[in-house]
Amino acid sequence: DGGITQSPKYLFRKEGQNVTLSCEQNLNHDAMYWYRQDPGQGLRLIYYSQIVNDFQKGDIAEGYSVSREKKESFPLTVTSAQKNPTAFYLCATRRADTQYFGPGTRLTVL
Amino acid sequence: SQQGEEDPQALSIQEGENATMNCSYKTSINNLQWYRQNSGRGLVHLILIRSNEREKHSGRLRVTLDTSKKSSSLLITASRAADTASYFCATDDSGSARQLTFGSGTQLTVLP
Numbered sequence: 001d002g003g004i005t006q007s008p009k010y011l012f013r014k015e016g017q018n019v020t021l022s023c024e025q026n027l028n029h030d031a032m033y034w035y036r037q038d039p040g041q042g043l044r045l046i047y048y049s050q051i052v053n054d055f056q057k058g059d060i061a062e063g064y065s066v067s068r069e070k071k072e073s074f075p076l077t078v079t080s081a082q083k084n085p086t087a088f089y090l091c092a093t094r095r096a097d098t099q100y101f102g103p104g105t106r107l108t109v110l
Numbered sequence: 111s112q113q114g115e116e117d118p119q120a121l122s123i124q125e126g127e128n129a130t131m132n133c134s135y136k137t138s139i140n141n142l143q144w145y146r147q148n149s150g151r152g153l154v155h156l157i158l159i160r161s162n163e164r165e166k167h168s169g170r171l172r173v174t175l176d177t178s179k180k181s182s183s184l185l186i187t188a189s190r191a192a193d194t195a196s197y198f199c200a201t202d203d204s205g206s207a208r209q210l211t212f213g214s215g216t217q218l219t220v221l222p
Binding site: 004031033035040041042043044045048050058088090092094097098099100101102103104106 | 140141143145150151152153154155158198200202208209210212213214215
């Protein structure tokens with residue numbers, strides 16, 4: 001987890017609300033990724049960014065949005081359009097072939 | 111869709127025994143990686159094996175790759191209670207995104 005921080009650790013959202021998950025890194029890595037993990041399952045890619053001011057949709061981008069204004073930061077917004085947002089969200093950076101993960105944010109919709 | 115499928119889904123062994131987990135995938139890959147996840151935490155990279163390699167070692171870990179069968183195995187020798195975690199394989203197809211595609215994981219429990 002070193003070098004990548006995610007906040008908050010736990011987040012509760014009411015239906016119809018947008019929420020933003022923070023991901024900050026001090027590893028000086030260009031590429032950053034957001035994944036979603038559901039119980040007992042692997043990770044699915046939401047969005048990725050290979051450089052500042054550029055990002056691309058992953059496999060499950062609907063209902064999510066991102067920005068990459070700074071190299072260190074890659075926030076993820078879960079919008080009200082995401083129908084089933086309760087999950088564990090993981091941010092990662094990449095250097096060469098290896099990805100490095102943050103500690104995750106657990107989002108629960110009330 | 112998920113490319114990798116781990117087998118078994120769950121494995122319970124006694125401390126000191128070896129643990130073997132398998133991963134199968136569907137498409138051509140550049141490399142295959144194994145990650146570990148403790149409950150409620152982020153993933154930690156364990157080992158990477160490239161498509162032109164057949165076996166790799168790192169401490170108590172041994173990974174094999176058979177590209178003809180599109181399969182890989184992770185062996186943890188002399189397991190410890192601290193090895194209890196979920197283990198995921200992830201494939202890199204070397205596309206422009208350098209995207210990793212993860213399997214659904216093997217939950218390993220090492221009993222003291």
